[in-house]
Amino acid sequence: MAYAPFDLSSKKVLITGGNSGIGLGMAEAVADAGADVVIWGTNAEKLADAEANLKGRGVKAKGMQVNVASEADTAQKFAETVSFLGHVDACFANAGVSSNRRATKDGFAAMSFEEWRRVLDVNLDGVFFTLRAAAKHMVARGQGGSLAVTSSLAAIMGQARGEHYGATKGAVISVSRALAVEYGRHGIRSNAILPGWIESPMTHNTLAWDRFQEAVLPRVPAGRWGEKEDFGGIAVYLVSDASRYHSGDTFVIDGAYSLF
Numbered sequence: 001m002a003y004a005p006f007d008l009s010s011k012k013v014l015i016t017g018g019n020s021g022i023g024l025g026m027a028e029a030v031a032d033a034g035a036d037v038v039i040w041g042t043n044a045e046k047l048a049d050a051e052a053n054l055k056g057r058g059v060k061a062k063g064m065q066v067n068v069a070s071e072a073d074t075a076q077k078f079a080e081t082v083s084f085l086g087h088v089d090a091c092f093a094n095a096g097v098s099s100n101r102r103a104t105k106d107g108f109a110a111m112s113f114e115e116w117r118r119v120l121d122v123n124l125d126g127v128f129f130t131l132r133a134a135a136k137h138m139v140a141r142g143q144g145g146s147l148a149v150t151s152s153l154a155a156i157m158g159q160a161r162g163e164h165y166g167a168t169k170g171a172v173i174s175v176s177r178a179l180a181v182e183y184g185r186h187g188i189r190s191n192a193i194l195p196g197w198i199e200s201p202m203t204h205n206t207l208a209w210d211r212f213q214e215a216v217l218p219r220v221p222a223g224r225w226g227e228k229e230d231f232g233g234i235a236v237y238l239v240s241d242a243s244r245y246h247s248g249d250t251f252v253i254d255g256a257y258s259l260f
Contacts, residue, residue, distance in 0.1 A: 005242040009034030012085040013239055014078075016068055016130055017095030019046040021200030022150060022231045026092060027054055027061075029232025030239050036060035038081045040095065042067065060085070068095045068126030078133040090146040090239040091134035093127045093172070098202050104161035116164045123168035127175065131190075135183060144187025148238050149176050151192045151250070153258055169194075173250055180248030189247035191238060196254025198226035222255030 013030050017023040018039025027037050031054045038061070039054070041047045047063030054061035062084050066077040082088060103115040131147055138145035154162055155169040172192065179190035197216065199207055206212055207225055217225070234251055237243050252258060 003242070005240045006236055007034055008236065008239055011035040011089045011239050012087055013037050013090045013092070014040070014081050014085075014088050014134070015092040015094055015235075016040040016066070016126070017150075018092075019043060019050040019063060021202060022195060022198060022228055023092070023094040024050055024053075025228025025231045026094065026235035028057070029229075029235050030090075031057040031059045031061065032232075033236050033239075034059065035089075035239060036085055038062050038064060038085060040064050040066040040068065040077065068093075068130055069121040071125075071129050074126070074129035075133060078130070078137070082137060087141055087143075088134060088137055088145065089143075090148070091130065092148045092150070092235065092238075093130040093134075094148075094150040095122065095126055095130075096150065096168075096202075097122045099159075099162045099165045101161075107161055108163050111161075111164070119164040120168055123165070124171050127168075127172050131175070131179065135179065135188065138188050139183070139186050142186075144189075144244075146238050146243065147176070147179055147183075147188060147190040148235075149173075149190075149192050151176075151194045153194055153196050153252070153254060155194060157258060176250075177248050184247060187244075189243065189245075191243075191247060192250045193231070193234060194250055194252045194254070195231070196220070196226055196252070196257045198228070198230070200228065219260055220255045220257045221260050222257075224255070226253065226255060 013035045015023050015027050018027045019041035051063035067073045149172045152169040154166040176190045176192040
C-alpha cells in the first residue's frame with residue numbers, strides 16, 4: 001500500500017516556469033500523484049504541449065502565459081489560477097532566467113545595469129510577486145500551505161560573470177527562510193530547492209559544450225547531469241502533508257557535486 005500522505009488527489013498546485021525543465025518535471029510528478037496543476041510560462045507553444053501532457057495524466061491542468069516580472073500580470077494570473085483550481089495548496093516559484101554570456105563576456109566590471117536588472121526582474125522580483133500573492137491567499141484561506149522557491153548552487157558557490165544570477169539565488173533563500181518564520185503560525189511552510197547541473201533548455205548549450213563536459217562532469221559523483229525527473233520526488237514531498245512540519249530548509253539536489 002502506498003504511503004497515504006503522498007496521495008495528492010486533493011491538492012491544487014501552481015508551478016511557475018512549469019512548461020519545461022525542472023518545473024515540468026515537478027508538474028508531471030505532482031500530477032502523477034493526483035494533484036491538479038496550473039503552470040506558468042512565457043512560451044505559448046511549450047505551454048500548450050505541457051498542458052496536454054499534464055491533462056493526459058488524468059488531472060485538471062492549465063497552462064498560462066505570464067510575465068512574472070510584471071506585478072500586475074502576476075496578480076491577475078494568480079487570481080485566474082485560483083479561479084481555475086478553486087484554491088492553491090502549494091506554490092513553486094520556479095521561473096527564472098540565466099546570465100547572458102555575451103552580455104557578461106567582459107566580466108563583472110563591464111556588466112551593464114540593463115543586464116543586471118534583467119536577471120533581478122525575473123529571478124528576484126518575480127519570486128516576490130509570486131510568493132506574496134500565494135502567501136496572501138493561503139493566510140486568507142486559513143488552511144495552511146506550502147511555498148517553495150528554486151534557488152541554485154550559485155547561491156553557495158562562486159559563479160564568475162554570474163554575480164547578478166548568484167545574487168538573486170542567494171536572496172531567494174533568505175526570502176524563503178523569512179517566510180518560514182513569519183507564516184509558520186498560519187500553517188504555511190516555506191523551503192528552497194538548490195539544483196546542481198541539470199539538463200534543461202536553459203543549460204543545454206553549456207552542458208553540450210565539450211570543454212565544459214571535460215572540466216565539470218568528472219566532478220559530479222553521480223556521474224551524470226541531473227534531469228527534470230530528479231525533481232519529482234521533492235515536489236511531491238513538499239506538496240504533501242508528509243512535509244507539514246518541514247520548513248525553512250534548503251534542499252540541495254546536485255548529485256553530490258557541491259561536496260566533491
